[in-house]
Structure formats: C-alpha cells, structure tokens
Amino acid sequence: MNRCTLTLLASAFAFTQLAAAQADHTWLLDNSALTYHMSHPIHEVDATSHATKGIGKCHEGACDFLLATPVKTFDSGDSNRDLHMIQTVRGAQFPMVTVRFHIPESATNSPTFDCDLEINFAGQTAHYHVPFHQEITGNAHHITGTIPANIIDFKIPAPSFLTVPIKNEIPVKVDTTWHQQ
Amino acid sequence: MPSSKHIPAIRSTTILAAMAFTLTLATQAQTNSLPDAPTPSTAGLASLSPQPDLTFFTADPLQQSTSQPPAQNPAPPSLSDLGLTPDQTKADPDAQARLDRRTHMLKIHQKLGLLTTIPIAAACISSAGATPDRNSYGNTTSRDVHVGIAGLAIGMYGATAYYAIRAPRIPDSGPARGGIKIHKYLIWIHAPGMILTPILGTMAFNDIAGGHKPGGIEQYHSAVALTTAIAYAGSIVAVSWPIHMPFTGSK
Numbered sequence: 001m002n003r004c005t006l007t008l009l010a011s012a013f014a015f016t017q018l019a020a021a022q023a024d025h026t027w028l029l030d031n032s033a034l035t036y037h038m039s040h041p042i043h044e045v046d047a048t049s050h051a052t053k054g055i056g057k058c059h060e061g062a063c064d065f066l067l068a069t070p071v072k073t074f075d076s077g078d079s080n081r082d083l084h085m086i087q088t089v090r091g092a093q094f095p096m097v098t099v100r101f102h103i104p105e106s107a108t109n110s111p112t113f114d115c116d117l118e119i120n121f122a123g124q125t126a127h128y129h130v131p132f133h134q135e136i137t138g139n140a141h142h143i144t145g146t147i148p149a150n151i152i153d154f155k156i157p158a159p160s161f162l163t164v165p166i167k168n169e170i171p172v173k174v175d176t177t178w179h180q181q
Numbered sequence: 182m183p184s185s186k187h188i189p190a191i192r193s194t195t196i197l198a199a200m201a202f203t204l205t206l207a208t209q210a211q212t213n214s215l216p217d218a219p220t221p222s223t224a225g226l227a228s229l230s231p232q233p234d235l236t237f238f239t240a241d242p243l244q245q246s247t248s249q250p251p252a253q254n255p256a257p258p259s260l261s262d263l264g265l266t267p268d269q270t271k272a273d274p275d276a277q278a279r280l281d282r283r284t285h286m287l288k289i290h291q292k293l294g295l296l297t298t299i300p301i302a303a304a305c306i307s308s309a310g311a312t313p314d315r316n317s318y319g320n321t322t323s324r325d326v327h328v329g330i331a332g333l334a335i336g337m338y339g340a341t342a343y344y345a346i347r348a349p350r351i352p353d354s355g356p357a358r359g360g361i362k363i364h365k366y367l368i369w370i371h372a373p374g375m376i377l378t379p380i381l382g383t384m385a386f387n388d389i390a391g392g393h394k395p396g397g398i399e400q401y402h403s404a405v406a407l408t409t410a411i412a413y414a415g416s417i418v419a420v421s422w423p424i425h426m427p428f429t430g431s432k
Binding site: 054056059064077078080087 | 258260263269271279280283285287351354355357359360361364381420421423425
C-alpha cells in the first residue's frame with residue numbers, strides 16, 4: 001500500500017515537472033518598426049517595415065527569440081526605390097530577414113541588455129552585438145536599439161547614383177513591443 | 182524497516198511533503214514574473230521523510246538538465262511558429278529574374294536619360310541662331326545645326342523611353358508612390374512635346390525655307406520645345422527627389 005502511494009506521488013511529481021517544463025514562457029511581438037537608413041552624398045533615405053513577426057521561447061532560464069520581416073515590406077515612400085532595394089538585396093530569392101538571439105530570461109526584466117544577434121539577410125548570415133533599452137509598462141515590454149548593419153556583411157553590391165555608391169553603413173533602428181503570453 | 186504502527190504516520194508525512202512540493206512547483210510554473218527560477222531546497226523534505234529519494238524531484242536547473250533527456254528541451258522558434266507559410270518564405274527565382282531585368286533596363290533608361298539632357302540643352306542653345314530674325318532666309322547652316330542636334334535629342338529620347346516602356350512590370354507592387362509618381366505624370370507633358378516639337382519645327386523650317394516667317398501653329402515650335410525641355414528636366418529632378426544637399430545637411 002505504501003509503495004503504491006509513493007508510486008502515485010512519484011507519477012504526480014513527474015507530471016508536475018513535465019507540466020512546469022512545458023509551461024515555459026512565450027513572448028509575442030505586438031507591434032514593431034524596423035527602419036534602415038541609407039546614405040548617399042545627395043540622398044538620405046529611411047525605410048520602415050511594420051510587418052515584423054516575432055516570438056520568444058523561454059526555457060530553464062534562457063530565452064530564444066526569432067524575428068522575421070518580409071523584405072518587400074520596407075517602405076521608403078518611393079515605390080521605385082523600394083523595388084530597386086528588393087532587387088539589390090535579392091529579396092525575391094531571399095524574401096525574409098530573420099533575426100535570432102539568445103538571452104538569459106533575467107534580461108527580459110532589465111532596463112538594458114546586450115544581445116548577440118544572428119541576422120540572416122540576402123542569403124548571408126552576419127552577427128552583431130547590440131545593446132537594447134527596455135521600458136516595461138504593465139505587460140508591455142518596449143524594446144529599442146540600433147543594429148549597426150553594413151551592406152558588405154551581407155555581400156550586397158552597393159547601389160550607386162551618378163557613379164557614386166551609397167555608404168556601407170545601413171543602421172537599422174529597432175522599435176518593438178512585446179508581451180508575455 | 183519501520184514497524185507496522187509507524188507506517189500511517191510516515192505515509193501521511195510523505196503525502197504532505199509531496200503535496201507541498203507539488204504546490205511549489207505548480208506556483209512556479211504559473212507565475213508571470215520573470216526573475217530566475219528559485220531553487221527549492223530538498224533538505225527540509227528529506228528530513229521529514231527520509232525514505233523516498235526526493236533528489237529526483239529537485240528543481241535545480243543543472244541537476245534537472247542532467248536528469249532529463251535532451252528531447253524535452255523545446256526547439257528554438259521557427260518561421261512556422263510565426264504563422265508564416267512556406268509560400269511566404271520560399272524563394273521565387275522567376276520574380277528575382279524579373280527584378281534583375283527591370284533594374285538592368287531602368288539603369289540604361291537612367292543613363293540614356295541623363296545623356297539626353299546634353300543634346301536637349303544643345304538644341305535649346307542652338308535654336309537662338311536658327312530663327313529668321315537673325316539670319317537671312319537663305320542661310321540655313323545654323324538651322325541645319327539646330328535640326329541635327331534636335332534630331333539627335335529626339336532619337337536619344339526615344340531610346341530612353343524604350344527602356345522604360347520595355348522594363349518588366351512587377352505584379353502586386355501597388356501604385357507608384359514618391360518621386361516616381363511625378364516622374365510618370367510629367368511623361369504626359371514631355372512625351373507629346375517630343376512628338377509635337379519636331380513636327381512644328383519641320384513646318385517652321387519649311388516656312389523659313391520658303392522665304393517667309395513661320396505663321397499658324399508652327400510659330401509655337403519654340404514654346405512647345407521649351408515646355409518639353411522644362412518638363413523633361415523636372416522629370417529627372419522628380420525621380421531623384423528628395424535631394425540631400427551635401428555640406429549643408431539640408432534636403
């Protein structure tokens with residue numbers, strides 16, 4: 001009888017442990033604005049996408065995040081320039097920009113935290129170390145930062161105008177709001 | 182081995198300890214706060230009930246990771262977790278080829294368009310010497326130079342237009358926005374102008390060659406030509422807009 005009770009309890013504990021493991025936190029992206037900046041001696045262009053989707057899965061004190069943005073959703077206000085951008089970055093061949101990073105779960109409550117981003121764009125993968133700022137209002141976590149991206153990191157040929165190429169730096173401002181599911 | 186009268190007491194203690202720990206774990210799993218997971222101590226539980234091996238139930242992450250098979254670790258998020266379908270993420274080589282061809286043709290369009298400004302400007306300048314007011318009706322050299330330059334301008338304009346017209350359209354790209362919209366609107370001015378200008382010029386040329394000043398509609402040749410040239414220049418500026426002025430930081 002005693003052994004039977006212990007077996008039942010052991011099963012209950014095992015189930016609880018399993019449930020606890022499966023009930024790990026999930027973060028969902030509510031809204032976002034990703035803005036890249038392109039510089040040319042006679043052009044300064046900002047293009048923004050609000051179509052980013054993101055998810056974060058936390059398990060055992062660590063979180064894996066994934067963000068994905070369709071390349072064609074970046075809007076500079078000039079449809080001709082945007083189409084040219086899609087062609088230059090081979091946006092039909094590689095339609096998504098994905099960003100992955102891994103942070104300790106404690107960072108999700110910190111006002112600042114650093115991320116090692118793995119960015120897949122234009123068929124190439126590049127890594128950036130980016131500091132982010134976080135403001136927490138209720139369940140909404142507003143996270144901002146700037147990714148110091150370079151076109152050469154993704155082997156993108158620099159577009160030129162009047163034979164002058166654009167600058168190598170294309171910093172991407174990240175403005176996201178997350179909530180914990 | 183405990184005696185039989187101690188068994189109910191041990192059983193009750195074990196059940197209580199187990200329930201307390203279950204509640205702790207359940208609370209831990211449901212909490213919405215994000216600090217590091219606390220590590221419950223098993224020392225108290227072990228002292229209450231030394232018989233079952235409670236180290237199996239420890240929540241210590243390091244120990245848990247060694248006791249649980251790796252398969253229980255959740256996989257990192259994937260694109261499917263974001264609700265993206267394979268159609269949204271798959272490569273489209275045909276679309277890329279269409280974009281490449283479009284860009285290639287529009288780059289030629291751009292270069293030819295910029296080069297065409299040279300004969301257009303030259304035609305405008307040479308027109309000053311082509312009027313009968315300054316030349317005798319019999320001297321056609323200045324007019325011939327003007328006609329030659331203007332003919333070159335029209336030919337290059339036609340080639341420029343060809344590369345824009347033949348560039349592949351990109352489906353689902355939506356309506357034109359930004360400077361390209363003005364660029365396209367201005368076509369409705371400079372394209373008819375580029376057709377009308379040489380017609381009126383030919384009529385005017387024939388009038389002058391016939392020994393009289395152009396009259397009728399051909400007298401508007403220079404006005405139409407100037408309007409066309411201004412619209413053409415505006416078209417170039419529009420597609421390049423906004424222009425950032427170097428050294429001043431203004432747009």
